[in-house]
Amino acid sequence: MEKSNNQPAISTGYSSWRELPHIPVSIPCKGSIGETGKWRTFRPVLDAEACIKCGICYLYCPDGVILYQDDAVPEIDYTYCKGCGICVTVCPKKALEMVQEQQ
Amino acid sequence: MKTEQEKEQTIIMSGNYAAAWGAKCSKVKVVSAYPITPQTTVVEKLSEFVDNKELDANYIRVESEHSVMAALVGSSMTGARSFSATSGQGLLYMTEMLHWVSSSRLPIVTTIASRGIAPPWNIWADYTDILSIRDCGWIIQFASTHQEIFDSILMAYKIAENSEINLPYFIVYGGFIQSHTSKPVRIPPQKLIDDFLPQPPKDGWGHINLDPDKPITHGNLVMPEQEYLDFRFLMQDAMIKSKETIKKTINGFNTKFGRNYNGLVEEYCCEDADVVVIAYGALAEQNKIAVDQMRAKGCKAGSLKLRYIRPFPTEELLELFNGKVEVIGVVDRGTAFGNPTGGPISTEVMSLLFRAKRKVKALPCIWGIGGRNVTVDDQVGLYEKLLRIKNKNEYPTDETCQHGTVWMGLKIGV
Numbered sequence: 010m011e012k013s014n015n016q017p018a019i020s021t022g023y024s025s026w027r028e029l030p031h032i033p034v035s036i037p038c039k040g041s042i043g044e045t046g047k048w049r050t051f052r053p054v055l056d057a058e059a060c061i062k063c064g065i066c067y068l069y070c071p072d073g074v075i076l077y078q079d080d081a082v083p084e085i086d087y088t089y090c091k092g093c094g095i096c097v098t099v100c101p102k103k104a105l106e107m108v109q110e111q112q
Numbered sequence: 113m114k115t116e117q118e119k120e121q122t123i124i125m126s127g128n129y130a131a132a133w134g135a136k137c138s139k140v141k142v143v144s145a146y147p148i149t150p151q152t153t154v155v156e157k158l159s160e161f162v163d164n165k166e167l168d169a170n171y172i173r174v175e176s177e178h179s180v181m182a183a184l185v186g187s188s189m190t191g192a193r194s195f196s197a198t199s200g201q202g203l204l205y206m207t208e209m210l211h212w213v214s215s216s217r218l219p220i221v222t223t224i225a226s227r228g229i230a231p232p233w234n235i236w237a238d239y240t241d242i243l244s245i246r247d248c249g250w251i252i253q254f255a256s257t258h259q260e261i262f263d264s265i266l267m268a269y270k271i272a273e274n275s276e277i278n279l280p281y282f283i284v285y286g287g288f289i290q291s292h293t294s295k296p297v298r299i300p301p302q303k304l305i306d307d308f309l310p311q312p313p314k315d316g317w318g319h320i321n322l323d324p325d326k327p328i329t330h331g332n333l334v335m336p337e338q339e340y341l342d343f344r345f346l347m348q349d350a351m352i353k354s355k356e357t358i359k360k361t362i363n364g365f366n367t368k369f370g371r372n373y374n375g376l377v378e379e380y381c382c383e384d385a386d387v388v389v390i391a392y393g394a395l396a397e398q399n400k401i402a403v404d405q406m407r408a409k410g411c412k413a414g415s416l417k418l419r420y421i422r423p424f425p426t427e428e429l430l431e432l433f434n435g436k437v438e439v440i441g442v443v444d445r446g447t448a449f450g451n452p453t454g455g456p457i458s459t460e461v462m463s464l465l466f467r468a469k470r471k472v473k474a475l476p477c478i479w480g481i482g483g484r485n486v487t488v489d490d491q492v493g494l495y496e497k498l499l500r501i502k503n504k505n506e507y508p509t510d511e512t513c514q515h516g517t518v519w520m521g522l523k524i525g526v
Contacts, residue, residue, distance in 0.1 A: 026342040031217040031278055031319035031350075033339060042333060056242045 042087055045072070049092030051107040057082045061103035066105065067095035114166050116302035119308040123297055127290040128260045130297050132157035134265025136167045138221075139194040142187035144172040144180045148202035149235045150287035151225040155197055162390070177202040181209030181220075189220040189330070190323075191316030193269060195220070199287060200227040203241045207248070208345050213280045214249025215345065216330065217319055219272035220280045221265060222250075226393075227287040228482040236483020237286030237391060239446040243456045249347050251281045251354060252422040253361040254326050256397040260293040261285055263371060266309050271360050274320050277354045279347070286445075288483065300369055308368050351423045358420065376425035378417040381407065384436060385414025387498040390429075390461055391443040392418040393478065393488055402491035413495050421457060429461060433468035439498045440472060440514060441518075445480040452518050454478060473501055475508070490520055 022041075023029050035041055035062050055066075067077035074090045077083040097105040126131065131154045135143065143162070145155035148470075161167035172183045184194040198206060203224060213220050224242050228234030246252060251271065255261040259282060268281040285291065315321060317458040320330060329451050335342040359375045366373055380400045382388055387406075389399055396417035406413035416423060416432060433440075442462060444455025453459045460478035465472055477494060480486045497518065500506045507513070 020419070023339055026339075026349075028346055029339060029342055031346065031348060032215070032330065033332065033334060033343065034320060034330045035332055037327050039331045041329065 023047060044088055045091050046086075046088045049087075049090065049110060051092045051109055052087060052090065053073065053085060053092070053093065053096050053105045054108045055083065055085065056104045056106075059102050061102055061104075065099050065100065065101060069095050069099045113168050114164070116261070118301055118303070120298060120300050123299060124294050125258070125297050126153065126292055126294050127258050127261055127285055128153040128197075128225060128292065128474060130261040131265065131285075131301060132161065133297065134171075134223075134262045135195040135221075136161050137195065137262075137299065137302065138195070138265055138269050138309060139306075140169055141192040142170045142172065142184065142194045143196070144174060144183040144187070144196050145167050146174055146177050146180050146198070146202065148177070148199045149196045149271055150227055150291045151199040151202070151223070153291075154223060154225070158195075165276060165397045167395065177206040178209055181206045181213060184220050185209065185212050185218060186322070187214070187218060188220050188521075189316075190321050191312055191321060193273075193312055193316070195222070199225045200229055200235070200241045201243065204229070207245055210245060210248045210250060210280075212331075215343075215386055217278040217317075217347075217350075218280055218379070218446050219269065219278055219317070221268045221272060222280070222282055223261070223265070224282055224284045225287045225291040226284055234327075234482040236288055237290070237393075237445070237480065238482050239284065239286075239444075240481075241283050242282060243444075243446040243448065246422060246456065249351075249403065250422065251351070251358075251420070252278050253281070253420050254392045254396075254418065255283050256290075256394045257419065258290070258297050259371075260373070262297050262299070263365065263369070263373070266305060267361050267365050270304070270309050270365075271354065271357055272313055273317075274354075274357050276299060276321065277350050277357055278317060279350055279354060284393070290394055303326070304368065307345070308365065311426065323483065325491060333502045355423050355425075355427075358423075375428070376418075376420045377428045377431075378419055380415040382410055382414035382416055382432060382437070385437060386412045386438045387431065387441070387495060388414040388416055388437045388439075389443060389491070389494060389498070390416045391445075392421065392457065395443075395491075398486075398488065399491050401488045402495060405488065405492055406495045411495065411499060421460075424460060426464060429464050430467060433465060434470065437472055437493040439475065441475050441477055441494050441498050441501045443477045443479055443494075445478075445503075447478065449480065454519075455494065458517070475518060476499060476516065477518040484518065484521055494518070494520070499509040 067075040074086040188194045228238035272281040401417045442458035448456035451475035512522045
């Protein structure tokens with residue numbers, strides 16, 4: 010099927026309503042809503058020695074901020090992690106814990 | 113698909129079947145449905161059309177009216193012409209998604225067979241269902257004949273899909289007396305309908321087009337200093353601009369199909385009238401008979417039917433008020449508890465009196481609630497009340513007039 014040229018306009022930084030499209034849409038990209046790590050009051054901290062690299066935290070993270078490749082200890086992107094704590098709850102080895110920010 | 117009809121045919125059908133035929137002849141691509149009285153036979157007939165291969169559409173059965181409209185949000189975002197029908201409680205249950213549709217500017221058309229709201233249960237004509245969601249950004253048109261239900265659906269898609277407008281569209285008629293009685297409906301040749309209403313562009317609406325190869329995010333959080341306010345203004349702007357599109361579309365339809373529909377309002381004997389009743393729906397159609405009876409008695413009576421309430425026919429009403437009329441009766445078949453008149457549309461119509469260049473007196477009225485019968489005699493009675501105001505400045509003092517509004521047929525004892 011032929012692809013469309015009729016693509017929606019992207020909403021950003023309009024100075025007049027006259028320029029606006031009917032509705033705002035955005036191209037999905039990393040951090041499109043800003044640095045959501047600033048929302049956090051507790052952060053998940055991983056004990057690399059207890060981690061068995063199973064990847065369950067990566068699967069459950071609702072924001073896709075746990076970076077994981079086979080055979081490597083996962084890394085948490087604190088710029089965007091909101092501190093929901095789901096990874097801590099699902100970790101089978103209790104290798105993650107929530108630590109209050111500023112500690 | 114089965115062969116399309118080449119010649120105009122006249123079929124005797126119910127108001128609900130007229131709605132189903134309207135959707136079929138508009139070649140809708142997606143129907144989502146949940147049954148509710150008195151609408152159910154609309155979506156039953158559509159399911160039959162799909163099953164018989166008379167309509168090439170996806171028919172999505174879901175578990176609630178909320179999901180009906182959610183399904184259509186998805187289908188319409190791909191550019192598919194989408195349809196449903198509902199009534200009463202079902203419409204109320206749909207309410208949250210109605211805003212998703214209008215604020216996404218999706219040209220979905222839905223017919224409403226209006227009924228009273230429970231409790232106590234009531235399934236008869238009463239427009240409180242549609243009136244209670246009147247401000248959610250959908251165009252709202254009343255259809256007062258079976259033919260008008262069918263024809264309006266063809267016009268509705270044409271108006272809603274106009275890229276300047278892109279607003280969803282309700283066509284409203286009363287439960288049972290319109291939905292379940294049968295009348296002849298003229299179905300034009302499909303070729304003529306296709307000329308009037310071509311299929312929408314394959315690449316979707318200009319402002320949104322779901323395409324898995326080109327992902328977009330829609331409905332994201334918009335901060336106060338960003339354009340939320342401005343997008344809301346655009347919806348009001350589109351509503352106001354739709355008035356011209358509506359009138360042009362009706363004119364085009366009248367020419368092509370030999371009909372005689374009016375614009376946002378339909379006036380009957382209003383030109384020289386000094387008392388005019390303003391109403392909507394099928395009872396406004398019946399009210400013309402009361403006008404004839406008043407005219408036979410030598411009274412200059414007129415009747416104005418509101419065909420649309422969103423967008424509101426502001427200019428047409430001001431033209432009436434700036435003319436010769438002295439007293440208006442403004443009638444609601446629906447309630448708005450605690451507002452100035454108890455009826456939502458009478459309050460809106462009367463708010464325009466303040467913009468008129470001359471003094472016009474007004475009497476708000478509520479009739480036909482929960483399917484309560486309103487006879488021509490009742491309607492003549494309202495004109496007589498208006499004449500007493502005109503001739504003697506006497507407003508009604510009997511007990512059916514409460515808090516300044518006539519509640520026609522209110523039980524007041526013997």
